[in-house]
Amino acid sequence: MLHLTKPLQNQSAAGASGSTVTTLLSLLPGLALAGGIAASAMAFRALTGIQALSPLILSIVIGMLIGNLRRPPVACRPGIGFSMKRLLRLGIILLGLQITLAQLVSLGLPGLAVVTVTLTVTFAAVTLAGRLLGVDRGLTGLIAAGTSVCGASAVIAANAVVRGRDEDVTYAVACVTIFGSFSMLLFPLLMLPLHLDAVAYGLWSGATIHEVAQVVAATFQAGDVAGQYGTIAKLARVMLLAPLVLTLALTLFRARSTGSAKTGATPFPWFVLGFLAMVGLNSSVALPPALVQDAGLLGTFLLSCGLAAMGLQTHMKQLAAEGLRPLALGAFGWLFISGFGYLMVRLAGF
Template structure:
């Protein structure tokens, strides 16, 4: 006699009758919705739904047995939805906003980003950290946290455990900065403008910058937010440069075409150009921001669904030490640049 069908088997059979992409997309969308709801219910705006999504995804992946039917949709969220979300990020910044910082501040932000990225890569090599994980930690620390990690991974193509580890690093050290920076403004002799620039140029996540900078006043908050947006804009050239460098290295090893070109970053730039010349209504702009966060949260949820906690632990302490180094370096270098440029 054939054994009775289990609930899991019945559920798997039902999923199999749906369009191939739908089950996985619905799961990642549910994860994103839960993450955004948690942020909304707690009222803590510095709690990024992107970070919550990868945590929820990892909890599901490592506690439940998931049916194979969800895999195509998870892959779609990791690739197509991710790229679309990054493209939409361009609609959150305008050329006028960036230029309002002034030439000296823009140069300071760019130098801090470039120096931090290169220093972390060199430190990663010295510590013996996997090169792909090093690049992800470098991107997340120097540019814009989790968004930069997942954007850089489109060309780095690290393991999902690498992505999870890098996101954990930028979350941990960015959160420490968010709490510590307001306490340092007075001892370091920073006025509101200088403190805002320092926060925006060196703290990891956009939400963390907003939370830290506005504690020193509206002027600090405005300069912090705009300088952080300048770093977000630099995500596009950084990812493209990284792709070219990795592609060149692959060609040198006889692996032509091994590294994909991130053409979606051109969409990011195009969206920024559109936002600079078209006056998007405030309500529409808010909806776009919500959609962007939702799509990127879906992508992070998908990454969490493919991350194995046991493999994450196996990476050891060295990547964490690299993240700590990057955190200290960008804060110190950014402060030195601040003083050199007379802020």
């Protein structure tokens, strides 16, 4: 009997191993396509030297161009799906290594209050405006997250609990990209008319502009002090991404129950705990700067892969079907966070 069991166990192990290899091989075409797009986007920014060109945005644009000109082969679908789910979440986790608690503390209580209150009130205002405009609930949540927190990264993270369609994610990313770019171009021109010194301007920009790259581009034009305050304020918003996603999972987008049965159950965003763990690690251990930099590049690459995959699956006709109301919602969010953030900076005494 013993002699019969061992061959069966060996066959079972061999079968499991063969299945794993087959699964990995099925992912390769899609991973190669998404990875190639992401690498091209990162290389383009490096070659041009234009730091405001986010690889995340470039990746989704390139993916959409390719996907609309010619749909990816069926063989690419498993890898594209893997990129949209697993790689995106791993990229969010690695984002935590770019933040330390000491950076947040350096803003001081007034600065942290500006960032936190602006984020919270903006999210609530955009959510309410979305209802009044009749915008789909999921798309409203994504635009609200992207506007109030940190652009494309927040849209990606929030979608883990919002569970919007690929078109919703793409539309939300487009909104935060367009209006964040407006801020990047206009804010430097408003510094003097609004009577903002370097600290106040950096804090205002970091608390209101959508993407990290856009904040860097807008604030360092006003000098190193403005750039440093802008970057730290922006990282504080990124840190608040974790509690926002957890709150969404437990409140607005929690599982709905019908009697004893649950419908539309929202999965718990475990990757957020990984994000917080990386923040804790980076705050408690002096990690080598080269390691942190490499982790940042890897995180950007993984996020770009996911957005490239999303772009490949998004078609312009489906985006056009959303209409102009979501765009109006994005415009409202942009104007609201810009104005309310400025008011908060003034009330805080900056």
